[in-house]
Amino acid sequence: MQTGFETYKPMILNGTPDLHQIEVYEAEGGYEDLKKALQIPRSELVESVKKSGLRGRGGAGFSTGMKWSFIGKDKPRYLIVNGDESEPGSFKDRQIFEFNPHLLIEGCLITAYALEIKTCYIYIRGEYAKWIRIVEDALADSRKKGLVGKTLPGSDFSVEIYVHKGAGAYICGEESALMNSIEGKRAYPRLKPPFPAVVGLWGKPTIINNVETITNIPLIVRLGAENYAKIGAPDHPGPMLYGLSGHINKPGIYELPSGMLISDLIYKIGGGIPDGKKLKAVIPGGSSMPILRADMIDGVTMNAESLKKAGTSIGTAGMIIMDEDTDIVEAVARLTHFYHHESCGQCTPCREGTGWIEMIYQKFLRDEAEPRDIDLLLSICKQMEMRTICALADGAAWPVRFSIERFREEYEKHCKKPESPGWNYKMRAVSGV
Amino acid sequence: MPTIYIDGKPCQAELGQTIIEVADGINNGGKQIVDIPRFCYHPTLSIAGNCRMCLVEMGLPKKKKDGGFETDEHGRPLTQWMPKLTTACSTEICDGMHVRTHHTSESVAEAQKGVLEFILINHPLDCPICDQAGECPLQEITYTYGPEGSRFEFEKVHKPKRMAWGSKITFDAERCINCTRCVRFYDEYTQTHELEIVQRGWNNYPALAPSANLDQNPYAMNVIDLCPVGALTSADHRFKARVWEMSATDTISVQDARCSSIRLWVRDNRVMRITPRENPLVNGYYIADDDRLNYQWINDNRLDGPSLKVNQEQQTASWPEAIEAAAKSIKSYPPDNVFVLASARASLETNFMAKSLANDVIQTSHIGYVPHAKGTDDELLIRADKTPNAFGCNLLGIDPVSQEQLSQDVKSGKIKCVIIVEDDPHFCLSLDALSKLAALIVMAYTKSESTDNAKVVLPAATFAEQIGAYINFEGVMQLTRPAKALKYQNRELMKDMALSRLDKHATQFDAWSKDQHKIDAKPGWEILIELAKCLGKTYPYQTAREIFQTISEQYNALNGMDYKSIGKFGKKLQPAQEEQTLL
Structure with a gap:
């Protein structure tokens, strides 16, 4: 299409x-x-x-x-x-x-x-x-x-x-x-x-x-x-302004029909990844949208239906492209800082959750994280998602949830400390993941 | 009438009501149907929906395309459950709605734990030194619905502490959970807009507008009761008493003609604080700050035992001596020279006895009360009439008399002896009239220059020490209840007295209660009965209740009323009856 x-x-x-x-x-x-x-x-x-x-x-x-x-x-x-x-x-x-x-x-x-x-x-x-x-x-x-x-x-x-x-x-x-x-x-x-x-x-x-x-x-x-x-994808027609940013040779806004192949956008429109590096991940539409692994974009096009099938969403069609050398944890840590800074603080889960998440990411970056912190992050996401007035909490939780689900090994690499005993992260009260 | 199902239990509801209102029992006579925890929701304020504590699962009857409802193989309607949890405070009901609370839904219980864990990560948890402890919704809700601990291992956010919001309120931003009740109260109830939330994210807290002055807001302190945590505390009560050390007596305020329903918090026979009591008939949920802050006169500088003026000085006397002296003094003047000054500050029973004393015993036609007016009525609660019982005095046929008129009569020699029943002589008589008065008999609460000049001083019990009926400006009759004991009373033996946990269940560890600060005073009606007896007429009344019985028999407006029917929330006199009596 x-x-x-x-x-x-x-x-x-x-x-x-x-x-x-x-x-x-x-x-x-x-x-x-x-x-x-x-x-x-x-x-x-x-x-x-x-x-x-x-x-x-x-x-x-x-x-x-x-x-x-x-x-x-x-x-x-x-x-x-x-x-x-x-x-x-x-x-x-x-x-x-x-x-x-x-x-x-x-x-x-x-x-x-x-x-x-x-x-x-x-x-x-x-x-x-x-x-x-x-x-x-x-x-x-x-x-x-x-x-x-x-x-x-x-x-x-x-x-x-x-x-x-x-x-x-x-x-x-x-x-x-x-x-x-x-x-x-x-x-x-x-x-x-x-x-x-x-x-x-x-x-x-x-x-x-x-x-x-x-x-x-x-x-x-x-x-x-x-x-x-008739322009572009039938379920999501019209011209679309695709944003390409991140590790891409020709970043910018491109007006093209909707339903473009993600791979076409990166390689044909955006001129590929600098220094001929391999693709690691793409966030298809603004930072809140679930991240895709490089092996998940085969045949995926930029329209609602196709992206939904791939497990993400179009958002604003502002694609963030990350090459093979990207540290996903570091990248998402930057996003968690953004959402923490921007949470209006009205609803409890978002107000407290965004800040807590950022602090845990800082722990990862300081090489002080333990394996259980990964599950703690997922548990906090679960406590935030769908429980607030607006969608900012979801937008803050998704980059965390999906980057863990899709790049868990990267997180595990960051856990430089062994699990310390005696701290029961899966408290009976707050259910785990 | 639409029906909704809360945890499978059918509940009657009306369109436009919210789930939380139905759960709170709005259609069930105020009796709660199911507990739904909440912080930001308050029935008098707009819906904020920000605390996310009242999340429930909600489902609607599954609709078919043709408009009918889908049913299962047994013909029971199917429910389409919403994927998101919804706030019970903001969701309006519709017929056939299904609601699952934490009693039946795992995910609701889990969400409640999650929200509480979030709230507590940045809450200082300084409960041991927090004034809210013991009456703190956050404590109670955490105890009932909360997680067992916290997984937060970082330093908590620091925010301003001990901020003075004027002289009446102290604010601790770290304890604040950003429910915005206080902001909404000033926006919606007083419409003075002093507060707004500042900062973002978890640095949020409410702050005073630069030019705002809460000292000028006569309702400012209601936010202290609204605050579901210890973020807003009373500068007046801060660190004075723990909640569980005090007894709370349901009574009414006597600061003005509104007679707002209040609670008197007493420890060791001293009033420690006053909080509002919900009463839709009188004051709703709130009280004016004057109602809350004026209690020192009940504790301090009280007249303790009767006294007589001997050689220009007050000397203590026994009750019989003092009553005897008063009676002797009254008898020495012709009845026409005696004025019985009743009081719109005194109870209906005391005023009734004052009137009986004047008309039946002394047989003078001179009876009246001096109105106390100050300022103007406002649109909310405050009344210009600063007395609680002017309506009651009028109903008994006691007319107002101005200070000028009374002083004039004294100066012209028409009145030689004045019996002041529970009022301030300085307010009722001008200075030159007071000096000209031959005999002043005062029944008063507190020591003052004017009681020093009285011939006989009889200490009267305040509203906080006795039961008595008051009628507010709208004709709502309410009762005061004894909150602190007088000298000859034993708290445990007093039927009408509210008891603290201590009174009921004290242990040897509760040694801080010494039952001190009992004052030697008597209820006004009791003093007047003793005076009447000395003047030759015996009344059969032992209690205020018996006097009220007589009043209700004599006055049409009160027919059929007794203390029991007045209850804790009062009773409005029927307008038709009012007219009858007033005419």
């Missing part, structure tokens, strides 16, 4: 110079999709997004059209574009902000029109100072052209778009924490249900989509749902 990627012509990051300037964008046929969309009845637009099979590009991979159809009847409604891209390995939204901000704005306008939304927030992480400026400039330009904040040409509808800067917390990428953040509250994820589509920002129905997801909306309008659905 990955055939034809050689001939694929990028639509989101198409390489046109200065595309972030509205004149260039319009010369390239920009905002034409918006005009087209404004002629289509709203319900038809929602229906075609549903039919296109577009799945959210932010990590969970939920059907976008389905999400839209859940929106509550209450008004006003809000649209939020989630650009709080903070997960290690993910850097695709940044490319959109830098190279095609108007496509994002056009996507916002079409989405807002389709869902009768008058206010849209683009939430960008604060560290993206440069890209915030680019998006703000682009917004100002489209405002001058009468697209943002004014009645849209050929309709009686107007949409206001605001850029909201984050303040440097990974948790703000969680949709309900993001809404609290916009509201000026502490970014604690909210209890669900109610879901944002019904009770969201300011208590009103809110649709929250990833930056990349929204940039796909004009493409669906342009190509039509049927044609769009």
Whole structure:
């Protein structure tokens, strides 16, 4: 199903110079999709997004059209574009902000029109100072052209778009924490249900989509749902921004059809591993996703179904590639530091578990670990997974759990100390693994 | 009515209720159906769902595509269990829902142990010196549901300790488990927003906003009771007593006309602290800080035994001598020159006896009480009327009289003798009126300049030493109960007195209880009966209960009431009856 990627012509990051300037964008046929969309009845637009099979590009991979159809009847409604891209390995939204901000704005306008939304927030992480400026400039330009904040040409509808800067917390990428953040509250994820589509920002129905997801909306309008659905893997169609980072010759973001072979991405697109080394492991989509051993990627493609079969998930398609010399324990230790630092501390298991896990990894790195520490890690993961309000705890536990399950021998090599007697790690109270 | 099944047991429930509410017995007369441990959930606060202690397994009836329900071969409905454990505090019920708690589910029991292990890894476990010990949900829940030990072998996180949150509250961030009850209390109940969680991850703790001043929040201290650990302690009570050394008496506050339900914590006949008592009819779950902090007057500077003024000085006297002297003094004035000043601070029984003394014994029409008002009513609990029983006085037909009016009458010579029943002479009479007064007979709680000037001083028991009825501004009648013993009382023999563990089960190791600090005072009604007897009328009452019996027979509003029916939570007078009596 990955055939034809050689001939694929990028639509989101198409390489046109200065595309972030509205004149260039319009010369390239920009905002034409918006005009087209404004002629289509709203319900038809929602229906075609549903039919296109577009799945959210932010990590969970939920059907976008389905999400839209859940929106509550209450008004006003809000649209939020989630650009709080903070997960290690993910850097695709940044490319959109830098190279095609108007496509994002056009996507916002079409989405807002389709869902009768008058206010849209683009939430960008604060560290993206440069890209915030680019998006703000682009917004100002489209405002001058009468697209943002004014009645849209050929309709009686107007949409206001605001850029909201984050303040440097990974948790703000969680949709309900993001809404609290916009509201000026502490970014604690909210209890669900109610879901944002019904009770969201300011208590009103809110649709929250990833930056990349929204940039796909004009493409669906342009190509039509049927044609769009033909791009890439049928269960997960559309263009996809693959991120390649780690031990790879040509790191970067590549726009290709979904469902690419992981091996093609590494060797054909990414130019292989530096110094001709062998592959050891791949994390397919942002650091939270289960890690794959090199011998697990044969025939595995980057779409939900295939990755699920392989025992992982697509996430943001930001692949982290590790060569044969990588110390998995050290690599995961770095990730555990990230999750410890970023846990908001609301729920007990995540608040305490992420820190505890990091301390155990530090013990591994100090060569002080004992074999039982491996099982202790698995037990802590079990105590964290599926027991918190949001998915950060799962995201923190999975790299640990799956790296142990798939690279246990590496951990055992790190256990430099013999098991000390008299310490019963498998306490009757807290069950083991 | 929808039915849910908790551990297979059918429970009635209503839509909109949560699993924890049903388990707590919201539809079962408040009787718990099954125990579900929790830290962050509180019935008066919004749902936070952050402690993860109340996780349960939840399942719904398996639905067929046509809308019907799937059944097994015996026709029993099948349950679709959710893959994730869910929080009982936030999950609303629906008809046919199945819930498995730790009683029937391995994974729930295991999750509880896991959560507790997590909570305890950074908890200082300084229980031996923690004021919360003995009444600490974390201790109790760990004891019942927790793991047997910890596998954590690193240094615990260090956070600020002994932080003064104003002068009333001390905060220990290391003990805090981040349940956010305190944050939500100030956000939702007082809506003053003094707190917010700062930092991230396990460095989290609630902190005061830079400009916030909790000393100005009259409800600030409720967070101490809300706190499920010893993170928030009362600066006033800190390190003064262990919980199990004190007896806790269910009684009411007499600080204002709300008459909030409280507990008086007493050790060795001294009130050590006051905590709120849940009473939906009166104060809900909370009390004002004034209710909590004003107890020193019950312990200190008390009048201990009656006294007479001889040669400009107070000299101790026996009760019969003092009563005799008071009666003699009253008799020396025409009834029209005597004023019996009842008190909205005294119980219904005492006021009834004051009225009987004035109308039937002395036969004067001069009876009244001086209202004590300060500030304004607020939207929550605090009342401007700082007396607990103005409603009761009015109901008995005792009218308010202003200080100016009373002082005027004294100065003009209309009133020569005043009997003050449980009130402050300085508040009731102006200074020049006091100096002009021929005879002042005072029944008071504490020593003061004004008691020094009285002709006869009769020490009266406070609300903490007797049983008595009070009616709050909304017409809810409640009882005070004796929490500390008077000189001639024996705690064990007093039926109405709450006993501490010590009173009931003391051992030779409990030598710290010396039964000290007993004060020589008598309940107001008892003093008034003795006075009446000296003035020639004998009343048959031995106890407050008997007086109340008479009152309830005489006043329509109270018909059919007795101490038993008032109970611990009080009883609201019927509005129709109120009108009848007041008219």
